[in-house]
Amino acid sequence: MASLPVLNQPPRRSGALLDNLARRMRLHAESVLEPxxxxxxxxxxxxxxxxxxxxxxxxxxxxxxxxxxxxxxLLNDLEADALIERRRSPEDRRRHIVQLTDRGARRLAKAEFALAAVEDEVLSALDTGQRATLYELLLLAASGTAQECGPAAIASDSPC
Amino acid sequence: MASLPVLNQPPRRSGALLDNLARRMRLHAESVLEPxxxxxxxxxxxxxxxxxxxxxxxxxxxxxxxxxxxxxxLLNDLEADALIERRRSPEDRRRHIVQLTDRGARRLAKAEFALAAVEDEVLSALDTGQRATLYELLLLAASGTAQECGPAAIASDSPC
DNA sequence: TATTGTTATACTCTATAACTATA
DNA sequence: TATAGTTATAGAGTATAACAATA
Incomplete structure (x- = not known):
């Protein structure tokens, strides 16, 4: 009978890798975003x-x-630079509706353009196709779940 | 002539997604790792x-x-729990050689086993094949580059 | 009474700089 | 003089709890 080598390996998880890669990206990005x-x-x-x-x-x-x-x-920072706007919701006056301003959209596009070099460096081991695949998987994972859970909800095992 | 819609889109980057996903994973992982x-x-x-x-x-x-x-x-924490060992390098007595202990390897395997549930939840939008692909891409990106650069080196544009 | 946004406070993680020892 | 590890300190980022306005 053939051996089952996969069972002898520890179950390696993506979490630590994700942490590490996000850190690298963030550190590189900081200097680019500062200006x-x-x-x-x-x-x-x-x-x-x-x-x-x-x-x-x-x-x-x-x-x-x-x-x-x-x-x-976080929003105070962005509003001070007029990148977002807060306005009271007419339906429920407790709520603030947050919206990206034109200025904010332009700034974001500018930042993403500048971050191309960072991505090139951090993801240098990946070719163009692999980078596209990574982006799609991240997008799917991040937006698909739509976890409406905060830290407290997670800790308390609430369904959220 | 056909239009080039891709040029009209902002150049979306993986950085923000990576940040967001890593955060979700980290928050969920904390409660699992605590015990x-x-x-x-x-x-x-x-x-x-x-x-x-x-x-x-x-x-x-x-x-x-x-x-x-x-x-x-970080190593002080791990050494206090006997998960890693520090010993002086014989060749260069300034250096500490850090090694995972058997106890540390067992603890890591245990943690990774426990983190399966976390990964299932955070990556619930991805099927098994997609998760494997994501893991491989992250591993390639993280280990392939082998960036021997610290934050200071990055900021100062040194070659490292 | 519950929810949204806010403020005040404390805690965790990290970088920076100064120190010791080795080279 | 330079490098590896350590210590002490300060800063950024975040959560928690208490508060005001609204539902």
């Missing part, structure tokens, strides 16, 4: 807001898997 | 040490893209 007055977490937020025009802060926090309070500070 | 006395960054270090048996702290810092000083604290 644009942005930090990596700002870019993540802007990217989400582009795809989802008009989000409440709460919904944004869920998508980013950050606390509401953390998002407040 | 094992580990944190996500410990797992990243253990994973590297398994593949590269006998590394100096400096080399480990380069791979993890962390400062040497940060690695010291």
């Amino acid at each position: 644009l007055g942005l930090r990596p977490r700002h870019l993540v937020a802007l990217t989400v807001l582009r795809d989802r025009d008009g989000s409440t802060q709460q919904a944004l926090a869920s998508t980013l898997m950050m606390d509401r309070a953390t998002v407040v500070g | 094992l006395g580990l944190r996500p960054r410990h797992l990243v270090a253990l994973t590297v040490l398994r593949d590269r048996d006998g590394s100096t702290q400096q080399a480990l810092a380069s791979t993890l893209m962390m400062d040497r000083a940060t690695v010291v604290g």
Whole structure:
């Protein structure tokens, strides 16, 4: 009978690799984003807001898997630079509707253009096709799940 | 003449997606790793040490893209739990050779086994084949480049 | 009473710089 | 003089809890 070598290997997970690669990308990106007055977490937020025009802060926090309070500070930065706008929801005046401004969209496009060099360097071991595949898988994984769970919900095993 | 729609799209980058997905994975992983006395960054270090048996702290810092000083604290945690060992290099007594202990290897395997559920949840939008592809691409990207650059080196544009 | 956004505070992770020892 | 590891300190990023406005 043939051996089953796969069973003898530890079950290697993507988590640690994902952590490591994200860190490399973030460190390289920081210096590129600095002249644009942005930090990596700002870019993540802007990217989400582009795809989802008009989000409440709460919904944004869920998508980013950050606390509401953390998002407040993040949006303050972006609003101070007029990259996003907050307006009260007419239906529910407790809510703020957050929207990317034209200026914000332009800044984001500029940042993504500048980040091409960073991606080239960090993903230098991947060819063009592999990079495209990676992007598609990341997009599918990130948007497909749509986990509306914050850290607290995860820890408490709530269904969310 | 046919239009070139691709040119009209902003050049979307993987960086933000990578950040977001890594964050989701990390948040979920934390609660699973807690009973094992580990944190996500410990797992990243253990994973590297398994593949590269006998590394100096400096080399480990380069791979993890962390400062040497940060690695010291990280290894202190792991050594206190006897998951890694430090011994002086005979050739150069300034160096510490870091090695995964048997106990450390067992703990890592245990953690990776426990993290299967986390990966199932965070990558629920991906089927088995897609997850395997993602793992392979991440592994290739992370190990292929072998960027021996720390944050300082990146910022200063040194060749490293 | 529950929810949205906000503020104030504390904690974790990390980088920077100064120190020791070896080279 | 340069390098490996360590220590001490400061900064960024985040979560938690308490608060105000609204539902």
